[in-house]
Amino acid sequence: MIKSILGMLLLVGVFACDGIDSSKQKTPKKKTSEADAAGESEEDNRKVILFYGNSITAGYGLDISEAFPAIIQERLDSLGYNYNVINAGLSGETSAGGLSRIDWVLKTPVDIFSLELGGNDGLRGISLDETEKNLSQIIEKVKRSNPQVKIIVAGMQIPPNMGQEYTDRFKGIFPTLAEKHNTAFIPFILEGVGGIPELNLPDGIHPTPEGHKMLADNVWAVLKPIIDEDNI
Structure with missing residues (x-):
């Protein structure tokens, strides 16, 4: 019980750190051969999985290649799945901020969309009705x-700083959204990572590369059945 409470308390501020938009990618080098051009065409034909969230998705404090979306990409490639993963995480993002930039993000066609937002709202005591x-x-x-997009809602939890009623209602937002919109659901994306010192950076709140590997496992458990069904 003590370990569980400590784990939740260490989550305070996990989303509140503003940072560089980790969704920015390096500009690819120009193709110089027919083989390279063919490879580029093949990439263009891949279906898109877009991870939309805050510091957890962005991989705060790490190279973007160490964040869980990149790990998911590596796993997809190793298994021969034809998907391109986009990390659209932004550290410090709130649900309102996410809503304000979603139209711009959706300029890229998306086949599978993973939503990991709301944690900053809860930690700031924002109206739960507004967050939902x-x-x-x-x-x-x-x-x-x-209309054919597959959506995953990632659940989040906060410590009881705002009172137990607020905390419980916050936790309930995510399964409610998943049921209302008939989406897939990750009960708690930080399961097995939040509050574990060796799986978090020195700040005690953002996952290490090893922590992100566990996040990738949590996501993969829900994502893989969607991909398998999509490839029947």
Whole structure:
């Protein structure tokens, strides 16, 4: 019980650190041969998995190649799945911020969309009705952009700083959204990582590369069945 409480307390501030938008990618080098051009064409034909979130998705404090979306890409490639993973995480993002930039993000067609937002809202005591409304509108916009899109909602939890009623209601937002919009659901994306010192950076709140490997496992457990069904 003590370990569980400590783990939750160490999550305070996990989303509140503003940082560089880790969704930015390096500019690819120009193709110089027919073989390279063919490779580029093949990449263009890949389906897109977009991870949309805050510092957890962005891989705060790490190279983007160490964040869980990159690990997912490596796993997909090793198994021969034809998907391109996009990390659209932004450290410090709130549900309102996510709603404000979703139209821009959706300029890229998306086949599978993973939503990991809301933690900053809870830690700042933002109205839960507002958080749920923002997240719901994000999901609706994603669906309108592609009616065939598959969506994953990542659940989050916060410590009881705002009171137990607020904490419980916050936790309940995510399964409610998943049920309402008929999406896949990750109960707690930081399961097995939050509050474990050796799996977090010195700040005690952001996962290490090893921690992100566990996050990738948590995501993969929900993502793989979607991919398998998509490839039947």
